[in-house]
Amino acid sequence: MRLHKEGQVIMTIATLITGILIAAIWALLGTSIVWLSIFLALIPLVFLILVVQFFRVPNRKIAGNSSEVICPADGKVVVIERVFEPEFIQEECIQISIFMSPLNVHANYAPIAGRVVYTKHHQGSYLVAWHPKSSTENERSTLVLETESKKHVLVRQIAGAVARRICFYARQDYEYKKGEEFGFIKFGSRVDVFLPLDAKIQVSIGQKVKNREDILAII
Numbered sequence: 001m002r003l004h005k006e007g008q009v010i011m012t013i014a015t016l017i018t019g020i021l022i023a024a025i026w027a028l029l030g031t032s033i034v035w036l037s038i039f040l041a042l043i044p045l046v047f048l049i050l051v052v053q054f055f056r057v058p059n060r061k062i063a064g065n066s067s068e069v070i071c072p073a074d075g076k077v078v079v080i081e082r083v084f085e086p087e088f089i090q091e092e093c094i095q096i097s098i099f100m101s102p103l104n105v106h107a108n109y110a111p112i113a114g115r116v117v118y119t120k121h122h123q124g125s126y127l128v129a130w131h132p133k134s135s136t137e138n139e140r141s142t143l144v145l146e147t148e149s150k151k152h153v154l155v156r157q158i159a160g161a162v163a164r165r166i167c168f169y170a171r172q173d174y175e176y177k178k179g180e181e182f183g184f185i186k187f188g189s190r191v192d193v194f195l196p197l198d199a200k201i202q203v204s205i206g207q208k209v210k211n212r213e214d215i216l217a218i219i
Contacts, residue, residue, distance in 0.1 A: 004107060006167050006184045007055030014051040018044040054187070057107050060212045062179035066148075069199070069217045070179060071209040072111045072155055073191040074104040080205055085194045088118050088144050089152055094195045096216060098209060100185065108183040108191055109211050110176040112153050112219075114145030119170045141168040143182055151219055154194040157185055179212045195219060 003011065021044040029037040064070055079097035084090075100106055121141045139159040144152055157166050167184040176182065185191075193216060195201075200218040203209060209216070 075100040118144035160189040
């Protein structure tokens, strides 16, 4: 496991604040009330642990063959439905949405190998990530990969009520390997994947999935 580069500044600040608070607690209480000193010192320490675990990136083996679409994010499957995708695909497809809580790993990965044929970042609002309109009204970034068989897979990072920054690394014409990182969302949000109608879905509503390890669909 490693810690993500996007958390370097936040983790440094959190570590400094934690150290200052613990030092202040022991300076004020010392050993006069040991149990209270330990209890109060644990509060900033737990906060630091939560911040560090948010930016964790576990080592995982990339699952599936070239036709199998892997999960681009950790989280819970909250949507599987047939929709019209208006931004790029401009036809009906299957949408699968994965909601990421603050406790999930928040790095995002290419669900399949392919060339980047479209990218765009949209400014927007910050509705809760499970809101039906969050996919079209929230701040979001869109990535479209074209596979060797000329199929298009659209992946959309969506900011939520808590998430206030989408980190998006994709660039036009870049050839992504399956499971290669393309972005990161800070503090809880959602990732939508749009697949061809003939895709064979391998997940179900309510299922908890892991990025790179679980198969989302076969196309």
